[in-house]
Amino acid sequence: MKFLDLTKVYIRSGGGGAGCVSFRREKFVEFGGPDGGDGGNGGSVWAEAVEGLNTLIDFRYQQHFFAKSGQGGMGSQRTGKTGDDIVLRVPVGTEILDEDEETLIADLTTPGQRVLLAQGGNGGWGNLRFKSSTNRAPARANPGQEGVERTIWLRLKLIADAGLLGLPNAGKSTFLAATSNARPKIADYPFTTLVPNLGVVGIDGKEFVMADIPGLIEGASEGRGLGDQFLAHVERCSVLLHLVDGTSSTITKDYRTIIGELDAYGGGLADKPRITAINKIDALDPKTLSTRRRALEKATGGKVFAISGASGQGLPDVLRALMAAIQADRAIPEDEQGPWRP
Secondary structure (H helix, E strand, O other): OOOOOEEEEEEEOOOOOOOOOOEOOOOOOOOOOEOOOOOOOOOOEEEEEEOOOOOOOHHHHOOEEEOOOOOOOEOOOEOOOOOOOEEEEEEOOEEEEOOOOOOEEEEEOOOOOEEEEEOOOOOOOOHHHHOOOOOOOOOOOOOOOOOOEEEEEEEEOOOOOEEEEOOOOOOHHHHHHHHEOOOOOOOOOOOOOOOOEEEEEEEOOEEEEEEEOOOOOOOHHHOOOOOOHHHHHHOOOOEEEEEEEOOOOOHHHHHHHHHHHHHHHOOOHHHOOEEEEEEOHHHOOHHHHHHHHHHHHHHHOOOEEEOOOOOOOOHHHHHHHHHHHHHHHHOOOHHHOOOOOO
């Protein structure tokens, strides 16, 4: 399945049906009168977040969604049929933006969440509605209200608890494959990962979702490499895991490159809780590992985990640290908690 996280969609709600002008003409019915029914309402356009989807690829092949209009009213006080609604089923985590790609209409973050995108037009009144004590035979009816037509953007931000960051070939996909059931593509050349991958990671009987995004390079904020377009998929994460290739001779420069791209991207990513780990330690001798780990700790100003996604060294410790950061982020602050109950 191809991955698509941004698409334009054209929608239009249905117009309301026109009211009917009609009079009773039955034989032997004394004092007939107006009996025109109302027009039916037009169908509306909704968006609903559903489980089981992680791409917007369906909207590449169908981009126009037009709801049906309501049926016109009929004689004998019959109301026209209401037009059917259209529901856009999108993955959880989809943002709906206006045509300018900046104004946020809705953010669908929970399964089953729905939002009305275009209200269907109301049906017009039939002439029966205009009957009064002074106008016993009105010969007028209202037309139906027109539908709403608009252009929107759908932008997917995958929902994950933890996100993986690093340069190409830092070992992110290997780490995800070693700690979850995900099977991302792994190879010894840059940009093996071309689209984000999700995996469910378990540690000490608890689980969390981790996202692996394509590697960043210097200048990604200016469009180099694959750019920073996939950083949106780690915006919702509680914690970021920054993997640094331990076999690199420029380990501190590699670290600062990623931090610089996070600052350039904005969106509060640089301020998120971040755990740093030096990867591929199975390929380093103890002296080199110690030297590079100290250099990285000096650059980060904090603790640096030593791990190997290939051999599994140090993985439980870093997963526990991630789980602790996620639980801390999920905790409800005391000032937001409700009253104590037994």
